[in-house]
Amino acid sequence: MEQTELSRLYVEYKSLLFSLAYKMTGSVADAEDVIQDVFIKLNGYEVKHKRNIKAFLCKMVTNQCLDLLKSSRNKRELYVGTWLPEPMVFIEKDPLQEMMVKSDVSYALLVLFEQLNPIERAIFILREVLEYDYETIAEIVQKKEVNCRKILSRLKKMLPELEKQMTIEQVKTDREQVITRFIRAIQQGNTLQLMEVLQGDVVYYADGGGKVTAAAKPIYGATRVNQLLIALATKFFINQEKYSIMQVEVNGSTGVVIRNEGKVITVISFEFERNKIKSIFCIINPDKLSFCHTLA
Structure with a gap:
């Protein structure tokens, strides 16, 4: 493939392909590696006359992600403690980065994806998130169309929370207020106020x-x-000049970051139910926070 054509495809489809790879892998670094590998392979293909280059690229990315997920299965099983997806955090508004990421699923939904096997995850994302028709999905995952329909139907019955997370209405202003109260309670060590925002x-x-x-x-x-x-808050905020806490956008929803002398050391994302906090996802593995530092 000519370099000019390769560059055009990269510019046109990178944001879509990165979004797909990130949702499949739950990792920014892995998604970037997948995109790089796909375009290296694409350099050796003649795809000028492909009927649907978009579906072809999605197929390449999906296959690369499936291989990666299979090879990383043992690593996940040996992982120390709870494995959570890598968060996408925008500490400062960056339209270019936001366009590239297209964070159109909640962090809670990314966590739910971990309960699916790689093929199930691919079919759900392609259909429910990216809204591909079943014919295209069948081509991408190399399964019969009827099988793709059955897999998705089974997933919705087995994990109704998947569909709920897709259709839940985001009352962003109300939830920002809840998180504001959460932060205030943490900073003040106010047990009663914290209990008010927790399910x-x-x-x-x-x-x-x-x-x-x-x-x-x-x-x-x-x-x-x-x-x-409250115990963690006592540890973090004894020295107010050293630690800071603020609201940020995490995967398209309001979340929290904690910094130590300007460096992001914790990202907190939330799942809500009736405007109370149902789940708290606290990411403190420094390997999963490197992307946050580049946006700080």
């Missing part, structure tokens, strides 16, 4: 990856989560 059955997940200290297993229940958060 009774709230779950706290932390991903330290064995690199930093984190809860090895999820913490369940408002009382236990409250106690943990």
Whole structure:
């Protein structure tokens, strides 16, 4: 393929392909590697006359992601503590980065993707997120159209939370206010105010990856989560000049970052139910926060 044609395809489709790869892998670094590998391979193909170059590129990216997920299965099984997807954080508004990422699914939905096998994940993303027709999906994942329909139907019955996360109405202003109260309670060590924003059955997940200290297993229940958060807040905010906490956009929704002397050390994302916090996803593995630093 000619370099000019390759460059044109890269500019035109990079944002779509990156969005697909990120949702498949849950990793910014892996998504970038997938895109790079696909365009290296594409350099050896003659695709000028392909009927649907967009579907062809999505097929290449999907296959690359499927191979990556299969090869990383053992790494996930040996991972220390809870594995959470890498967050996409915009500390400062960057239209170019936002266009590239297209964060059109919540962080909670990315977490749910971890319950799917690679093929299930691909079919769900291609159909429910990217809205491809079944004929195209069947071509991309190399399965019969009827099988793709059956797989998606089974997923919706088995994990109704997937569909709920896709259709849930985002009341962004209300949720920003909840997070503002959450931050204020953390900063002040206000146990009562913190309890007001937590669901009774709230779950706290932390991903330290064995690199930093984190809860090895999820913490369940408002009382236990409250106690943990207040204890962590006491640690973080004894020295107000050293640590800071602020609202940011995490995967298209309002989240929180904590910095130590300007460096992002924690990203917190939330799942809501009736404008209370149902799940807290705390990412503190430094390997998953490198992308945040480039936007700081």
